[in-house]
Amino acid sequence: xxxxxxxxxxxxxxxxxxxxxxxxxxxxxxxxxxxxxxxxxxxxxxxxxxxxxxxxxxxxxxxxxxxxxxxxxxxxxxxxxxxxxxxxxxxxxxxxxxxxxxxxxxxxxxxxxxxxxxxxxxxxxxxxxxxxxxxxxxxxxxxxxxxxxxxxxxxxxxxxxxxxxxxxxxxxxxxxxxxxxxxxxxxxxxxxxxxxxxxxxxxxxxxxxxxxxxxxxxxx
Numbered sequence: 482x483x484x485x486x487x488x489x490x491x492x493x494x495x496x497x498x499x500x501x502x503x504x505x506x507x508x509x510x511x512x513x514x515x516x517x518x519x520x521x522x523x524x525x526x527x528x529x530x531x532x533x534x535x536x537x538x539x540x541x542x543x544x545x546x547x548x549x550x551x552x553x554x555x556x557x558x559x560x561x562x563x564x565x566x567x568x569x570x571x572x573x574x575x576x577x578x579x580x581x582x583x584x585x586x587x588x589x590x591x592x593x594x595x596x597x598x599x600x601x602x603x604x605x606x607x608x609x610x611x612x613x614x615x616x617x618x619x620x621x622x623x624x625x626x627x628x629x630x631x632x633x634x635x636x637x638x639x640x641x642x643x644x645x646x647x648x649x650x651x652x653x654x655x656x657x658x659x660x661x662x663x664x665x666x667x668x669x670x671x672x673x674x675x676x677x678x679x680x681x682x683x684x685x686x687x688x689x690x691x692x693x694x695x696x697x698x699x700x701x
Contacts, residue, residue, distance in 0.1 A: 524679050524701045525635070526667040528690065533659030535612070535647040536692035542614040543597045544605045547576045548584035548684065551620035555642060555664075566603075573602040580677065587681040588619050591688050612647040615660055619643050619688070621680050624671065635668035639680050643687040663687040667701075 549559040559581060564572040576582060592599060597615075605614055620642040630636040645660035665687040669679045682701050 522674060524667050524669055524674070524682055525698065526665055526683060526686070526701060527698050528663065528665040528687065528695060530661065530663040530687075530690040530693045530695040532661040532692050532694055533646075535615075535645075535658030535660040538612055538647060538658065540613055540615050540647060541598060542600050542608075543592055544600050544602065544614055544616050545585065545589060545592065546616070546618045547574055548581050548588060548619040548621060549576055550578070550581065551622055551642060553622060553625065553640075555620070557620060571602060583677065584619065584621060584681060584684055588617075588684055588688055591685040592617075595689075606652075608650070611649040612658060615645045615647060617643070617645050617688075619684055621684065624676050627668070635670050637669055637671045637676070638666055639669070639676060639683065640664065640666040641680060641683045641687050643684065643691050645691050661692040663691050 547561060549557050549561060552558050559576055559578060561574045561576050564575055566572045576585075589599060600608075600614065605616070608614060622640045624637045624639050627636050627638055642665075643663045645662075647658040647660060648654075649656045665683050667679050667683045669676070686699075686701055
């Protein structure tokens with residue numbers, strides 16, 4: 482088991498109440514194109530990680546909403562649809578985008594490697610201890626060109642965002658405790674790098690820093 486502010490802290494966040502509204506934003510297709518390569522070269526990035534009041538609490542479980550695309554301003558622009566069980570109950574959420582599904586799988590793997598127990602949506606609703614599950618949402622943008630790139634250097638950027646929050650048993654957003662928010666922008670070459678791999682690496686790194694205080698540049 483792990484604690485919220487220990488090595489490998491990955492508390493990701495998703496404001497459950499507001500995300501359920503944000504999920505209804507219109508869905509558009511991913512338009513970025515890049516060459517597929519067998520390996521990803523080192524990726525430079527700029528990251529801003531800000532902790533919230535919930536970062537100091539202990540939590541062992543995580544519920545992850547699917548990763549979805551966001552606009553350059555940070556607003557979700559991809560739709561999630563509810564998954565219903567045989568009895569009609571809400572079992573979870575999914576996105577129609579295969580790209581988003583792949584990004585979500587990367588984040589799931591990173592959480593499990595760190596030691597979190599991932600739970601289902603029904604388990605989130607049925608929990609008996611308040612503020613014991615970090616509810617996570619992850620977002621990513623389509624690629625954007627870099628203005629006046631240096632020859633031989635990166636010519637594209639892509640940004641990811643990770644949010645985490647703890648809820649009471651009633652899931653009231655007004656009583657929630659944010660764990661933190663991480664915004665991470667990567668710089669890469671459209672000719673030499675695979676944007677899917679770059680985005681995935683950025684999401685995993687952002688997840689690792691959720692709940693921390695950090696602002697600066699790095700290389701993956």
